[in-house]
Amino acid sequence: MDFSLLLLLVAAGSFAAFTLGRGRSLKLAETVGGPRYLNSLPYYYGMLTALWALLPALALLIVWMIFESTILESMVISQLPANFHDTDPAEQGLILNQIYNIVAGQVVDANIPQYMTDAAQHVHSMKVTSNWLLASLACSGMLLFGLFAWRRVAPELQARARVERLFRWALLGCSMIAILTTVGIVMSVLFESLRFFHAVPISDFLFGLEWSPQTAIRKDQVAGSSSFGAIPLFTGTLLIASIAMIIAVPTGLMSAIYLSEYASKRVRSYVKPLLEVLAGIPTVVYGFFAAITVAPFIRDVAVSIGLNDYVNVTSESALAAGMVMGVMIIPFISSLSDDVINAVPQSLRDGALGLGATHSEMIRQVVIPAALPGIVGGVLLAASRAIGETMIVVMAAGLAAKLTANPLDSVTTVTVQIVSLLVGDQEFDSPKTLAAFALGLMLFLVTLALNYFALHIVKKYREQYE
Structure with a gap:
């Protein structure tokens, strides 16, 4: 059957x-x-x-x-x-x-x-x-x-009590599955990372300035020079994510303020769905657009104004990847910020205006502080999305692990290297393959630190309103 x-x-x-x-x-x-x-x-x-x-x-x-x-x-x-x-x-x-x-x-x-x-x-x-x-x-x-x-x-x-008890146990089981899945992922990544650190010193991994994981994965292969310094990967990730956030945070926050405080209902009904459409576009489309249109345009502009005489200008650049990624994550900030701004009680607005504040003063001194925890959450979500993006970086920024702060140069990120290390004929006894788990552990710790920092900010600035 x-x-x-x-x-x-x-x-x-x-x-x-x-x-x-x-x-x-x-x-x-x-x-x-x-x-x-x-x-x-x-x-x-x-x-x-x-x-x-x-x-x-x-x-x-x-x-x-x-x-x-x-x-x-x-x-x-x-x-x-x-x-x-x-x-x-x-x-x-x-x-x-x-x-x-x-x-x-x-x-x-x-x-x-x-x-x-x-x-x-x-x-x-x-x-x-x-x-x-x-x-x-x-x-x-x-x-x-x-x-x-x-x-x-x-x-x-007592049928009702027994049915509710069964559903309570079912919900508890679903919660335990989620918790155990998270614990299993963390433990598996931690175990494989410890195997990697037995082969490569953790100091070389955290403070090394060269990334070239070329090792033999079979006995009949000749190993190349191997270097597992992750600083270039962290630098590339931070550079691209910073460019994306510089573009996305002001644009998304100002869009949310306009839609919630200034736009009419008719304008809002058209503009907000159009902004949220950006979140539904596949990342490969963004990557294709960045590689075909944005990156060549940035290179041509840099060459035309003579920047190639002072810095390295390539057709694959961190600036192209960061700009397109920033456009992609605008909805994460604008939509969440718009929701939390609209959730601020109208009585606070009326009270500020009644005391003689202008509309802009009311927004700066009353609405934004009241909505700050939610705005921080939206920014954190966008930052996590930027740090974890892979396809745009592969297509627009390349795979070169370079220690550079030049946004016009090609760089790579942690997630891109994790993908490249786990693709192809690999054995999980090789430091080259195990390096992907070490990178994943570092990415997990960085994300955890961001979450802790965001919770600290939220608790510090949270205000209670009746």
Whole structure:
């Protein structure tokens, strides 16, 4: 049975359990004087019955999906010839992939070995058996647990309390999944970073001035000169992000002030959606625009005014990437700032104007201080977006790790190097590959510091209004 069909069957079964549980509660209500004498509404009796039928089936589906592939693979390996176990693990993986491709019908070749064809037929039959067994167990479990819950429906049953308790545990489980996912990401990055720092001293990584991670990843390769100084990457990231913020923060904040304090409703209804459209444009489009239009224009202007006689001017520059990135993150600041400015109570505005303040004085001395925590949050979000951007930097600023403060020169960022280090034929025992995790850890710590600083600013300037 197809998995999507099985999900529809489970959904239909849970709906049937809901209908039967609700119907039983209504029948029992007739014997005690009506639904008002039930401990809970009929809806909750039906929901409790549906949950009893649904949750065991979903748990079975999740466990089955987790362990099915491992069990099937072990059974396939047991059917292969004895010399399969003597081959290299990489070759074993290729053989298994080819067997699964045969099962999927993606390989049609007369030269396929007979043992692969037999293994593919065995996998197909096991998958069919597994699907039907899963469907049988899921339906049987739904029927058994649904019948158990249906028989327990009674006027004194506290169905509402039990349903709410189940949903409370479900919400707690979702929260724990989010927390454990974050902890798992941090621990995995930290563990791989420690492996990197065992091979490369942390002082060389943090204070080195040259980035050239050319090391051998296989025994048959010749290693090049390797340098893992991350200062050029941090400098490039800071340079591009600073240019982007210099463009985005004033533009976004002034746009928010205009839309919330000066613009008419008609103008606001047109301008704000047009500004927010910028956030929906794919970053690859921004990168293409920066590489094809902005970067050559900046280079031509710099050459025409003679800047190439004093500084290095390239067709890929931090200025081009930062300018386009600044345009991209304007909506993050303008939209959030506009919302928090509009949330400032109108009574504060009226009080400031009643005391004789002008409109601009009221905005500077009352509205902006009141909305400052939200504005700081929007600026932080924009800064995080700028630090984590990759595509625009790759297309407009290049991959050269240079220690320079020249915005007309090509630079690279931490995120771009993480991507380049993890692309291609890599082994996770090489310092070159492990360097990506060290860069990710440093980026995480920098972002954490930004968050702490923003919370400090918010707490310092937060004001309470009735």
